[in-house]
Amino acid sequence: MIDDVEARAPDRLAIVLGLAGLLPQAAAVLAPLLGMGWLNPAQLALVYGALILSFLGGSWWGIALTRADGLPRAILLLLGIGASLLGFCVQGLAGPGLLRPLLLMLGLAIAASWLVDRGLVRDGLIGRWWGWLRLVLSLGLGGLTVLAGILA
Template sequence: MSAAPLPRMAAVLGLAGLLPQIAAVLATFSEADRFIGLAAGYFYAALILSFLGGLWWGVAASRKEAPEWLYVAAVAPSLIAFASGIPWMNGTTWPGPSLVLLGIALLLSILVDRALFQLGLIDKNLLGLRLILSPGLGALTLLLATR
């Protein structure tokens, strides 16, 4: 796949996508806002993880040469995000373990993006952005887990 330049708007908005998680981390430094920061950061990480699954589903559905495993990979983020909320739903330990699960899933998501690049299903410019966003959001989410 040829590497068409990533539209400037895509790059700017992609990078701006780290701002909500940065704000969530900063909110945890105030005892009054700590829970709000944790909850907001949890929901944002779960939302973006699910968004990644949608991105991968779109790649799989739009490219006949996409491998079948990509559909499984595309569904997994939403299932992981849902499962990470179960402790909150039933009143057990939350949000630390849930944030760890989401943070690790976000960090590992880059493996799918790398595979898509190697298969020629995404170009190097999109991979370059993904190499910033997934580790960045994953690390911020893991940082939240320590707060």
């Protein structure tokens, strides 16, 4: 499986769309500075961050079911459902006084998601270019989410 994964060239569309996925969180952080008073930046950042964390969980499920076996498969499935449940719980707890701590927790969870992807690269389940993209996206979105929490 490693040769198959490493033999694939970086997918330019995936890279462009992945980087574009940082724009909603950047908009949430920049909204107050741009005079976009009609936007609720903290709520936007929370919804988008939770959505992406759930998306990552689904990605891990897909990798688990198509590329992993045994214990690695079980761990990925558990991490995948855990990411989705965390995103769901963050949304369910979202109240005016909790936005800041929820955004901080969510941002740290998104940044930490790269540890799962790092393991996937190490085990040959995803290619190195995808691992690098996931590093940039996890730290970028996680950092923007933490910043949105600080500004909330």
